[in-house]
Amino acid sequence: MRTAYRVEDVRAAERALMARVPEGALMQRAAAGLAAACGQLLGKVYGARVALLVGSGDNGGDALYAGARLARRGAGVTAVLLSPERVHGGGVAALRGAGGRVVDGSGDLPGAGGAVLRADLVVDGIVGIGGKGGLRPGAAELARAAEESGALVVAVDLPSGVDADTGEVRGAAVRADATVTFGAYKPGLLVDPAREYAGALRLVDIGLGGELSAYAPAVEAPQYADVARLLPVPGGESDKYRRGVLGVVAGSARYPGAAVLAVAGALRGGAGAVRYVGPAADAVIARFPEALVSAGPVPKAGRVQAWVVGPGLGDGHGDAGERLRDVVAADVPVLIDADGLRLADASAVRKRGAPTLLTPHAGEAAALLGVERAEVEASRLDAVRELAGRYAATVLLKGSTTLVAGADGGVVRVNPTGTAWLATAGSGDVLSGLAGALLAAGLGARDAGAVGAFLHGLAGRLAAEGAPVGAQDVAEALPAAWRDVRRG
Structure with missing residues (x-):
């Protein structure tokens, strides 16, 4: 797992470690890692032009010491000093001693902007992990x-202007090509919208591992090996x-395709069998003759290990x-998606004894929470945690970064795979069938959601290869994604 820790826990770990090592050792470790990353990005350091955007905190000190290494x-x-009166004095002295120069960036001075515009690489050391709100x-x-x-932009620890704990971006922020973070990942680096500002991530080990073991991560991103162990x-x-065996209640006279796509996700996602209940039986059988169809009612459909309900269900009229x-x-695990989220009784969901997995997109999550969609998209971590607690269920919040949160308030899982081409009609129906099949195979709701999102995102990448795809293409690519994960 790629794990990310809350700012307060990272700081506590840093304090504990600083008490045991020489003064300034952690900053020098960070600066060395930052300088090495910058050197690799530049390719050729000698003769390169580097601009440091230096604030008053430790990030500014890291940037200055890294700049001194590059200057040597x-x-x-x-x-460029944004707060000359509060800058890290030792870092400035080190930079000057190495032949670097310093300009005052606190006013509208031509020298400050010119240094940035002429640079091959810009190092963002404006604000540290405690920063809140946008840039001044x-x-x-x-x-x-x-x-x-057009210069390469490298952020120190995280892009200035983004929230390290939530991933929110509440104003102007630095857009980095790469972020060099120290000791541990921060949640905002893994969660949109902040993730889009971070670019490629590099973690520099400064020795916090032992100290961080006392704290639980806030966010974790499964990697290939983690998913392979759960398949x-x-x-x-x-x-x-x-x-x-997965039961699927989906589709309607108006939306028969949703049933077909959910069944496709289930069959390509490893279900031993799929029992379909609903009005789209003819469409399902025409596409998947191996499916077992029933007119209902649900209790008489036959034995299942889990249910998926909701895709294309319509307005709930009829049966x-x-x-x-x-x-x-x-009394089996249930995944509720799409129209099922809108029509299900919240109190009945909360009272369920068996695991429940809800899979809303941002718009559906906003409706369930009674807020605007923009609020969910701006604060995805808060939204998925709130929904999970409110419904006493595991929630998979779909989007540019898919998040999975349990009702226990534990670690939120963030999916690292995917492609923007997955934003296509029916893609979510495929994901519902896939995650439902994993529930039926015995995975817990959190694991089924996380593994399903990983495979679905990977299948989207494999199917697209940089070009538009449809939901059926994603379903057909699931076996290739499965094989890819098993190969590591």
């Missing part, structure tokens, strides 16, 4: 100059029931509402 290797380094006007102007210059693989004694209520009342 022949780079032309200019530090002067810093925002320099950040814009860095973006316009259900049939054995010699397996039959369709041991592999997991759709009854089918939904029967599924929610079932």
